[in-house]
Amino acid sequence: MVMSSRSGADLALLLLGSYRNLVDEVVxxxxxxxxxxxxxxxxxxxxxxxxxxxxxxDLARRLAITKxxxxxxxxxxxxxGYVTTETDPADIRRKNIRITDHGIGLITEGTxxxxxxxxxxxxxxxxxxxxxxxxxxxxxVGDSPINLDAPGWAAGQELR
Amino acid sequence: MVMSSRSGADLALLLLGSYRNLVDEVVxxxxxxxxxxxxxxxxxxxxxxxxxxxxxxDLARRLAITKxxxxxxxxxxxxxGYVTTETDPADIRRKNIRITDHGIGLITEGTxxxxxxxxxxxxxxxxxxxxxxxxxxxxxVGDSPINLDAPGWAAGQELR
DNA sequence: TTGACATGGACAACCAGGTTGACCAACACT
DNA sequence: AGTGTTGGTCAACCTGGTTGTCCATGTCAA
Numbered sequence: 001m002v003m004s005s006r007s008g009a010d011l012a013l014l015l016l017g018s019y020r021n022l023v024d025e026v027v028x029x030x031x032x033x034x035x036x037x038x039x040x041x042x043x044x045x046x047x048x049x050x051x052x053x054x055x056x057x058d059l060a061r062r063l064a065i066t067k068x069x070x071x072x073x074x075x076x077x078x079x080x081g082y083v084t085t086e087t088d089p090a091d092i093r094r095k096n097i098r099i100t101d102h103g104i105g106l107i108t109e110g111t112x113x114x115x116x117x118x119x120x121x122x123x124x125x126x127x128x129x130x131x132x133x134x135x136x137x138x139x140x141v142g143d144s145p146i147n148l149d150a151p152g153w154a155a156g157q158e159l160r
Numbered sequence: 161m162v163m164s165s166r167s168g169a170d171l172a173l174l175l176l177g178s179y180r181n182l183v184d185e186v187v188x189x190x191x192x193x194x195x196x197x198x199x200x201x202x203x204x205x206x207x208x209x210x211x212x213x214x215x216x217x218d219l220a221r222r223l224a225i226t227k228x229x230x231x232x233x234x235x236x237x238x239x240x241g242y243v244t245t246e247t248d249p250a251d252i253r254r255k256n257i258r259i260t261d262h263g264i265g266l267i268t269e270g271t272x273x274x275x276x277x278x279x280x281x282x283x284x285x286x287x288x289x290x291x292x293x294x295x296x297x298x299x300x301v302g303d304s305p306i307n308l309d310a311p312g313w314a315a316g317q318e319l320r
Numbered sequence: 321t322t323g324a325c326a327t328g329g330a331c332a333a334c335c336a337g338g339t340t341g342a343c344c345a346a347c348a349c350t
Numbered sequence: 351a352g353t354g355t356t357g358g359t360c361a362a363c364c365t366g367g368t369t370g371t372c373c374a375t376g377t378c379a380a
Contacts, residue, residue: 006294008182008274009207011281014294015179017301022172041337047169057357069338071358076336093346093357114168121171125296134166134174136285136293141177201366217328229367231329236365253328253375 022117029113035106037080043110045073046082046103055094082106182277189273195266197240203270205233206242206263215254242266 023040030038045059053059060070074097077083082103088094122130183200190198205219213219220230234257237243242263248254282290 006278006291007271008186008276008278009203009271011278011294012179012182012186012274014297014301015175015182018297019172019175019179021300022168022175026168026172039336043169055357065337066339067358068340068360072337091347091357095358111167111169114172116168118166118168118171121300124299129292129296131166132289133293133296134171136289137174137178139284140181140281141174199365215328225366226368227329228331228369232366251328251376255329 022114025117026110026113029116030106030110033109033113035109038106038110041073042077042080042082043107045070045077046099046107049083049097049099050107054096055088056097059097077103182274185277186270186273189276190266190270193269193273195269198266198270201233202237202240202242203267205230205237206259206267209243209257209259210267214256215248216257219257237263 027038027040030036045063048059048062051062053062056071056074057067059074060067063070063073074083074085078085080102081100084098084100085095086098088096118130125133187198187200190196205223208219208222211222213222216231216234217227219234220227223230234243234245238245240262241260244258244260245255246258248256278290285293
């Protein structure tokens with residue numbers, strides 16, 4: 001009956017390969033548009049910050065990583081000029097994060113490129129088909145213990 | 161044009177999340193079945209070795225990584241008893257890799273678990289639907305600039 | 321046969337993006 | 351006040367890679 005010639009292991013590779021393809025292309029194009037040092041994790045982090053994570057501990061919770069890891073990421077973002085930090089006057093333990101214009105530029109471009117690539121996929125697959133694919137994937141991610149708007153586990157690998 | 165536009169960034173997260181879900185489950189179950197130290201990369205590496213990569217350089221080419229990285233992976237596999245190496249009598253530079261019974265056990269169990277998880281997805285989505293999803297993903301991986309093309313696993317002729 | 325080049329492997333240093341664990345200063349709550 | 355929670359930091363380590371350098375061995379042509 002089923003010509004399930006495909007193995008579960010292949011399915012995993014298919015998912016990973018698709019992800020890498022998409023993300024590598026975004027990173028490549030981001031470099032072309034003036035963000036040569038941007039890494040996927042930077043984008044995700046800035047998005048989380050914009051969504052309300054205004055301190056390292058906050059970001060850590062949001063990304064479901066340790067606060068030490070979050071601190072490292074923030075240090076990288078500061079180094080590259082995507083965010084700045086300043087001590088919270090109301091709680092001097094806290095260091096508030098603010099996204100710079102450069103950081104805003106990064107996620108603006110990043111979002112655009114992501115959407116462009118998705119649009120190409122849509123052209124190829126058909127609108128309804130891509131929507132269905134996304135709905136299906138949502139089911140697999142949905143019963144996950146992991147939080148989708150918490151891409152901490154989005155470590156990923158360098159391109160080429 | 162209803163709920164059309166999901167963002168490209170979300171699509172990336174969906175793909176990665178699905179992959180992680182699948183693989184995490186396999187690793188977890190592998191631990192239950194007596195392979196507590198098995199990592200995904202070990203499985204892929206052993207598969208590549210079984211498919212014909214019988215030296216470090218060979219494995220490197222097959223996995224599209226550097227030979228140094230391949231050597232490290234092999235060292236880890238040897239350490240865990242999944243493979244052994246011995247100098248090639250016909251070319252003493254070469255160190256031939258041989259998979260141990262333990263290594264065979266790992267990929268046998270691994271393959272089974274991968275397939276079990278896939279079967280659960282199939283139940284949930286429907287056979288035709290999962291098949292279509294795989295076909296779609298294949299298109300994205302197919303025009304890949306990156307080297308995921310290790311014939312041993314991408315074109316997997318598994319199942320012994 | 322020899323000399324040029326290719327190949328297999330190893331050593332070392334490094335990177336990204338995480339992890340544990342220990343710790344301290346500052347805040348919050350009785 | 352004292353106790354406990356929270357924000358941040360230092361340090362060491364892990365995984366799965368990367369360069370760069372080096373050398374012994376193998377191959378092939380002249």
